[in-house]
Amino acid sequence: xxxxxxxxxxxxxxxxxxxxxxxxxxxxxxxxxxxxxxxxxxxxxxxxxxxxxxxxxxxxxxxxxxxxxxxxxxxxxxxxxxxxxxxxxxxxxxxxxxxxxxxxxxxxxxxxxxxxxxxxxxxxxxxxxxxxxxxxxxxxxxxxxxxxxxxxxxxxxxxxxxxxxxxxxxxxxxxxxxxxxxxxxxxxxxxxxxxxxxxxxxxxxxxxxxxxxxxxxxxxxxxxxxxxxxxxxxxxxxxxxxxxxxxxxxxxxxxx
Ligand code: NAP
Numbered sequence: 001x002x003x004x005x006x007x008x009x010x011x012x013x014x015x016x017x018x019x020x021x022x023x024x025x026x027x028x029x030x031x032x033x034x035x036x037x038x039x040x041x042x043x044x045x046x047x048x049x050x051x052x053x054x055x056x057x058x059x060x061x062x063x064x065x066x067x068x069x070x071x072x073x074x075x076x077x078x079x080x081x082x083x084x085x086x087x088x089x090x091x092x093x094x095x096x097x098x099x100x101x102x103x104x105x106x107x108x109x110x111x112x113x114x115x116x117x118x119x120x121x122x123x124x125x126x127x128x129x130x131x132x133x134x135x136x137x138x139x140x141x142x143x144x145x146x147x148x149x150x151x152x153x154x155x156x157x158x159x160x161x162x163x164x165x166x167x168x169x170x171x172x173x174x175x176x177x178x179x180x181x182x183x184x185x186x187x188x189x190x191x192x193x194x195x196x197x198x199x200x201x202x203x204x205x206x207x208x209x210x211x212x213x214x215x216x217x218x219x220x221x222x223x224x225x226x227x228x229x230x231x232x233x234x235x236x237x238x239x240x241x242x243x244x245x246x247x248x249x250x251x252x253x254x255x256x
Contacts, residue, residue: 001234002027005078007071009061009119010088012039014188015136018222019085019229024052026230031074032056033067033119034088053078061088061115064122071122081126083233086116087136089156091194094149099197105152112156117163120178129175132233135164137180142244143252149196157182161244168242177241179232184212184248185219214249 006023010016011032017039020030024047032040032054040056047054055077057070074081092108093100116135123133140150141157161180168178210216228247231237246252 004028004082005080006083007031008085009033012036015222015225016087017043018226022226022230029053029078033059033070035060062110064118067118068122082131084123084133086119093195095197108152109156113159116160127176131176133178134229134232135160135180137161137182139182139184139248139252142182144255165242180244182244182246183225184251187219212249212251
């Protein structure tokens with residue numbers, strides 16, 4: 001990663017913060033994008049304390065002008081762009097279709113899918129040959145369709161995978177790789193922004209040791225996901241493009 005420049009959205013917490021830390025630790029200069037400046041500054045400070053290079057660009061990924069400004073700030077500060085981690089996302093509202101409002105459905109799609117499009121769109125003109133885009137999708141919308149009420153979230157996550165695959169083909173001739181990662185249950189604060197309304201019980205999964213074959217009831221960590229992000233971002237993954245990679249301890253194979 002030395003000499004490379006990475007822009008990470010949703011970098012103030014969870015998977016985004018861990019990915020930014022790891023990319024910086026491996027030598028990349030990073031731009032931290034999100035809506036909450038104080039959280040981004042805390043991550044930037046922590047990266048700098050460990051000898052890394054980081055700037056903060058406050059932007060809502062649904063705001064095209066703000067994301068464009070974040071990319072410009074990256075070019076000004078670091079002189080180029082090699083890696084984009086389109087990771088910002090929300091669980092949004094989980095409810096049955098009669099409960100879920102059009103505005104709620106649209107809001108989840110807007111942040112998770114349109115926000116991913118906006119992020120990549122503004123980055124692409126500046127991505128150097130050998131560049132890599134990593135999109136944080138999910139097991140929901142790719143292998144798991146039994147989380148009742150998650151129709152907006154799953155649709156947004158399925159859309160991210162389709163977008164990543166389309167762009168892998170479109171950008172391949174320019175030497176840019178595009179992949180999607182599909183985490184299972186990861187221990188982050190994402191549940192804090194979830195509005196679950198009137199949901200029937202989740203379809204039960206019976207397994208002797210819990211829902212995750214590899215770890216039972218223990219979710220993965222942001223740091224484990226960051227290792228996958230850094231791998232896909234780097235030259236070790238130089239022939240990997242247009243694929244989704246599940247990181248879920250085989251959870252999604254049990255809970256289709
Ligand atoms: P998280 O800690 O809540 O991280 C999400 C980040 O996205 C936050 O830092 C949030 O910061 C930012 N964000 C949300 N809306 C934004 C917007 N409109 N513009 C810019 N930034 C925005 O949760 P996480 O688990 O690390 O989630 C990261 C990604 O992983 C998401 O795409 C999520 O769908 C995906 N994922 C998570 C899990 C899991 O189990 N945790 C599983 C599968 C997939 P601000 O609110 O301050 O902007």
